[in-house]
Amino acid sequence: xxxxxxxxxxxxxxxxxxxxxxxxxxxxxxxxxxxxxxxxxxxxxxxxxxxxxxxxxxxxxxxxxxxxxxxxxxxxxxxxxxxxxxxxxxxxxxxxxxxxxxxxxxxxxxxxxxxxxxxxxxxxxxxxxxxxxxxxxxxxxxxxxxxxxxxxxxxxxxxxxxxxxxxxxxxxxxxxxxxxxxxxxxxxxxxxxxxxxxxxxxxxxxxxxxxxxxxxxxxxxxxxxxxxxxxxxxxxxxxxxxxxxxxxxxxxxxxxxxxxxxxxxxxxxxxxxxxxxxxxxxxxxxxxxxxxxxxxxxxxxxxxxxxxxxxxxxxxxxxxxxxxxx
Numbered sequence: 371x372x373x374x375x376x377x378x379x380x381x382x383x384x385x386x387x388x389x390x391x392x393x394x395x396x397x398x399x400x401x402x403x404x405x406x407x408x409x410x411x412x413x414x415x416x417x418x419x420x421x422x423x424x425x426x427x428x429x430x431x432x433x434x435x436x437x438x439x440x441x442x443x444x445x446x447x448x449x450x451x452x453x454x455x456x457x458x459x460x461x462x463x464x465x466x467x468x469x470x471x472x473x474x475x476x477x478x479x480x481x482x483x484x485x486x487x488x489x490x491x492x493x494x495x496x497x498x499x500x501x502x503x504x505x506x507x508x509x510x511x512x513x514x515x516x517x518x519x520x521x522x523x524x525x526x527x528x529x530x531x532x533x534x535x536x537x538x539x540x541x542x543x544x545x546x547x548x549x550x551x552x553x554x555x556x557x558x559x560x561x562x563x564x565x566x567x568x569x570x571x572x573x574x575x576x577x578x579x580x581x582x583x584x585x586x587x588x589x590x591x592x593x594x595x596x597x598x599x600x601x602x603x604x605x606x607x608x609x610x611x612x613x614x615x616x617x618x619x620x621x622x623x624x625x626x627x628x629x630x631x632x633x634x635x636x637x638x639x640x641x642x643x644x645x646x647x648x649x650x651x652x653x654x655x656x657x658x659x660x661x662x663x664x665x666x667x668x669x670x671x672x673x674x675x676x677x678x679x680x681x682x683x684x685x686x687x688x689x690x691x692x693x694x695x696x
Contacts, residue, residue, distance in 0.1 A: 461671035493577030526639035
C-alpha cells in the first residue's frame with residue numbers, strides 16, 4: 371500500500387509540475403484532428419491547383435482526342451462531310467480485309483525487325499569503345515550523339531542527296547572503285563535498307579548514351595577481381611559487362627521497337643512510300659486514307675487496329691521483362 375501511494379503521489383507531482391503539458395485523459399483528442407483537417411484540405415487544394423494545368427492539357431489533347439477518335443472509327447465520317455452517321459464495326463471489318471493495310475503493316479514490321487538489331491548492337495559497340503577510355507572522349511560522345519539532335523527533314527534531305535543515283539556521294543565512290551551504281555531509293559529490294567541506314571546514323575546516338583551511362587555505373591571492383599583471376603578484356607566484357615547491361619538492353623529494345631513501329635517522317639520525305647509501296651508504313655497509309663482519300667472514319671479504325679498492336683507488343687515485352695527480373 372505504501373509503494374502504491376508513493377507512485378500515485380509521484381505521478382500527481384509530475385502532472386502538476388510547471389512547464390509540463392497536461393495529459394488529456396480522454397482517448398479521443400479532437401483538437402489535433404480539428405487542426406489537421408483544414409490543413410489537409412488546404413494542401414489538397416494546393417496540390418490540385420498545381421496539377422490543374424497538366425490535367426487540362428491531358429484531358430484536352432490526349433483523353434478527348436482518344437475518345438473522339440474511337441467514336442469516329444465507328445462512323446463513316448469524311449472530310450467532305452458526307453455520311454457522318456454511325457456504321458458500327460463496318461470500318462474495322464473493311465480494314466481487316468484491306469490488302470493495302472496489311473501490306474503497309476508488313477512494311478512497318480519489316481522495318482522494325484531489320485532496324486532494331488543494328489540500332490542495339492551498334493550502340494553497344496560505340497558505348498564499349500568510348501568506355502574503354504579513348505583519348506578526347508568528349509569529341510567521341512559529341513560526334514556519336516550530335517546526329518540525334520538534327521531534324522528529320524535535315525537527315526532525309528542529306529541522305530537523299532547521298533543516295534542520288536547520278537550525283538550522290540555513295541554511287542560516285544562505288545564508281546571510283548569499279549562497282550556498279552545502286553538505285554538506293556528506287557529499287558524495291560534496296561529502298562527499305564537505305565532508310566534503315568539513314569535511321570541508324572540518325573538515332574543510334576540516343577541508345578549509345580543509355581548504354582554508356584549503364585556501363586559507367588558498373589562497379590570497378592568487378593573488373594579488378596576478374597583481372598586478379600586472369601580474365602582478359604573480352605572475358606570481362608562477356609562475363610561482367612553484358613550481364614550487368616541486361617536491364618538496359620531490355621529497355622532499349624522496348625523503346626526501339628515502339629519507335630520503329632511509329633516510323634513515318636524519314637520514309638515520307640525520302641521515298642513517299644515508294645517505290646511501288648515497298649516502303650510505305652502503316653502510319654503513312656493512315657495519313658493518306660484520312661487526308662488524301664478523305665475517309666476519316668476508316669483511317670481512325672486502322673489507327674486503332676495499329677494501336678492495339680502496339681499495346682500487345684508493350685504488354686508482351688512487359689511480361690518478358692518481369693519474368694527475367696524474377
